[in-house]
Amino acid sequence: xxxxxxxxxxxxxxxxxxxxxxxxxxxxxxxxxxxxxxxxxxxxxxxxxxxxxxxxxxxxxxxxxxxxxxxxxxxxxxxxxxxxxxxxxxxxxxxxxxxxxxxxxxxxxxxxxxxxxxxxxxxxxxxxxxxxxxxxxxxxxxxxxxxxxxxxxxxxxxxxxxxxxxxxxxxxxxxxxxxxxxxxxxxxxxxxxxxxxxxxxxxxxxxxxxxxxxxxxxxxxxxxxxxxxxxxxxxxxxxxxxxxxxxxxxxxxxxxxxxxxxxxxxxxxxx
Amino acid sequence: xxxxxxxxxxxxxxxxxxxxxxxxxxxxxxxxxxxxxxxxxxxxxxxxxxxxxxxxxxxxxxxxxxxxxxxxxxxxxxxxxxxxxxxxxxxxxxxxxxxxxxxxxxxxxxxxxxxxxxxxxxxxxxxxxxxxxxxxxxxxxxxxxxxxxxxxxxxxxxxxxxxxxxxxxxxxxxxxxxxxxxxxxxxxxxxxxxxxxxxxxxxxxxxxxxxxxxxxxxxxxxxxxxxxxxxxxxxxxxxxxxxxxxxxxxxxxxxxxxxxxxxxxxxxxxxxxxxxxxxxxxxxxxxxxxxxxxxxxxxxxxxxxxxxx
Numbered sequence: 001x002x003x004x005x006x007x008x009x010x011x012x013x014x015x016x017x018x019x020x021x022x023x024x025x026x027x028x029x030x031x032x033x034x035x036x037x038x039x040x041x042x043x044x045x046x047x048x049x050x051x052x053x054x055x056x057x058x059x060x061x062x063x064x065x066x067x068x069x070x071x072x073x074x075x076x077x078x079x080x081x082x083x084x085x086x087x088x089x090x091x092x093x094x095x096x097x098x099x100x101x102x103x104x105x106x107x108x109x110x111x112x113x114x115x116x117x118x119x120x121x122x123x124x125x126x127x128x129x130x131x132x133x134x135x136x137x138x139x140x141x142x143x144x145x146x147x148x149x150x151x152x153x154x155x156x157x158x159x160x161x162x163x164x165x166x167x168x169x170x171x172x173x174x175x176x177x178x179x180x181x182x183x184x185x186x187x188x189x190x191x192x193x194x195x196x197x198x199x200x201x202x203x204x205x206x207x208x209x210x211x212x213x214x215x216x217x218x219x220x221x222x223x224x225x226x227x228x229x230x231x232x233x234x235x236x237x238x239x240x241x242x243x244x245x246x247x248x249x250x251x252x253x254x255x256x257x258x259x260x261x262x263x264x265x266x267x268x269x270x271x
Numbered sequence: 272x273x274x275x276x277x278x279x280x281x282x283x284x285x286x287x288x289x290x291x292x293x294x295x296x297x298x299x300x301x302x303x304x305x306x307x308x309x310x311x312x313x314x315x316x317x318x319x320x321x322x323x324x325x326x327x328x329x330x331x332x333x334x335x336x337x338x339x340x341x342x343x344x345x346x347x348x349x350x351x352x353x354x355x356x357x358x359x360x361x362x363x364x365x366x367x368x369x370x371x372x373x374x375x376x377x378x379x380x381x382x383x384x385x386x387x388x389x390x391x392x393x394x395x396x397x398x399x400x401x402x403x404x405x406x407x408x409x410x411x412x413x414x415x416x417x418x419x420x421x422x423x424x425x426x427x428x429x430x431x432x433x434x435x436x437x438x439x440x441x442x443x444x445x446x447x448x449x450x451x452x453x454x455x456x457x458x459x460x461x462x463x464x465x466x467x468x469x470x471x472x473x474x475x476x477x478x479x480x481x482x483x484x485x486x487x488x489x490x491x492x493x494x495x496x497x498x499x500x501x502x503x504x505x506x507x508x509x510x511x512x513x514x515x516x517x518x519x520x521x522x523x524x525x526x527x528x529x530x531x532x533x534x535x536x537x538x539x540x541x542x543x544x545x546x547x548x549x550x551x552x553x554x555x556x557x558x559x560x561x562x563x564x565x566x567x568x569x570x571x572x573x574x575x576x577x578x579x580x
Binding site: 057059063064067069070071114116121122168172184186188232234236238 | 539542
């Protein structure tokens with residue numbers, strides 16, 4: 001519910017005029033962050049030890065603001081005693097600061113995610129992780145980049161519409177029982193923010209983006225992601241899961257128009 | 272005092288802008304090799320040209336700020352009194368068109384020149400214009416701040432012509448290559464071809480469209496048999512070497528990215544440890560090479576051979 005409130009508050013078409021940040025000297029001084037924090041984590045402590053829990057990896061300067069690689073890497077495997085339940089990805093100065101919420105299970109094996117995001121302004125980027133004990137941990141970086149959220153889709157609209165929802169699901173390496181295995185999901189989707197205004201009609205193109213991704217292996221949930229248009233065009237996710245035995249890796253993607261796309265991969269697990 | 276201050280402000284970028292004649296009735300204000308807004312004075316970085324016929328001038332790209340456009344207009348005054356009937360924008364990148372507004376009233380009878388661009392230029396400008404304005408405010412000297420230009424009223428979906436009076440320029444809209452809205456200007460009788468950023472000389476090519484499409488466009492550029500190519504960045508020169516060099520860079524870029532994809536590498540890995548390539552002789556590689564790797568990766572990962580399964 002809180003997520004909805006944040007989205008509604010920040011989706012106003014006229015993005016508020018931001019003081020333009022040039023440096024990353026004061027992460028707590030960000031007004032946007034204070035608002036997001038109050039809305040998502042009211043009254044909860046957030047430790048600054050995220051680099052030892054779920055470490056955020058970003059370049060200092062995004063080569064391409066519409067396509068910045070980003071990874072959040074767990075610093076320990078998922079065990080009943082110690083694991084990561086959830087990671088919030090927050091990009092302070094994007095039109096919708098809460099970019100994604102990734103939920104993990106023990107079957108995730110390793111609570112990592114690698115994806116690509118759009119960056120609208122020079123901004124702090126934060127990975128706030130929640131561990132099994134309910135504690136929150138922040139890993140924060142400052143990124144120089146501008147212009148990602150309203151970057152036009154790269155291809156012509158007709159071609160993009162024709163390939164909408166095409167998916168590629170693959171595993172990287174060989175499946176071995178009880179060992180986390182990396183998988184990659186590619187979804188052909190414009191992931192349109194709706195911020196591009198038609199100069200003639202003065203209308204914004206309607207937003208159309210992937211909003212939810214669920215991944216199961218052998219029927220068991222390994223990753224759920226609530227995402228929005230700050231994920232780059234053609235969303236790409238790399239994540240882990242631990243196959244116990246032969247099974248099917250199934251992905252379900254739902255977009256903001258409630259279109260559903262599915263893909264699956266049958267896996268044989270070696271010894 | 273006030274007058275001096277005004278002149279000082281207007282002339283601040285003028286030191287870097289000179290019009291050199293590159294062919295009869297044809298002048299070039301060559302840009303410096305820098306990324307637009309990379310430093311506070313980096314506004315005149317793309318080439319801007321002036322072409323004269325009997326009745327009219329056409330300006331091909333207008334510089335990276337209204338101030339640059341204004342200095343260009345001032346530099347044109349001693350050369351010709353003809354009206355600027357057309358501003359031709361080769362694409363929407365800010366270093367090529369932020370100067371448009373400086374030519375208000377420079378057209379026939381004090382009207383505004385007609386702005387011409389690719390049919391997809393208005394969409395690109397709508398999406399990016401506000402960011403270009405903000406980037407200018409953040410990174411450039413105040414003299415270079417200003418609004419993004421209005422979209423062109425005349426657009427080219429295939430080919431078009433403008434007649435300057437005894438001198439016809441042929442405009443050609445290209446399929447996605449450097450960007451998705453590249454426009455070239457061809458003065459066929461005189462063998463002059465303005466490539467826009469379909470061609471870079473010395474300045475590393477920048478990919479913001481489609482790599483395989485750009486390689487196809489290179490073949491087509493070669494087939495146009497122009498005597499002198501005026502690149503978007505760098506010195507005008509005969510075809511041949513300059514095309515071959517760019518072709519080699521783009522082909523290498525394609526090949527190293529395909530090889531990385533075959534190995535199952537992620538975009539993050541490729542950018543953190545760029546595959547080895549011959550970058551010798553290119554300027555601005557620290558600013559643009561990794562960006563090119565990123566764009567090529569996002570394009571080529573959808574090729575059938577890019578499947579990591």
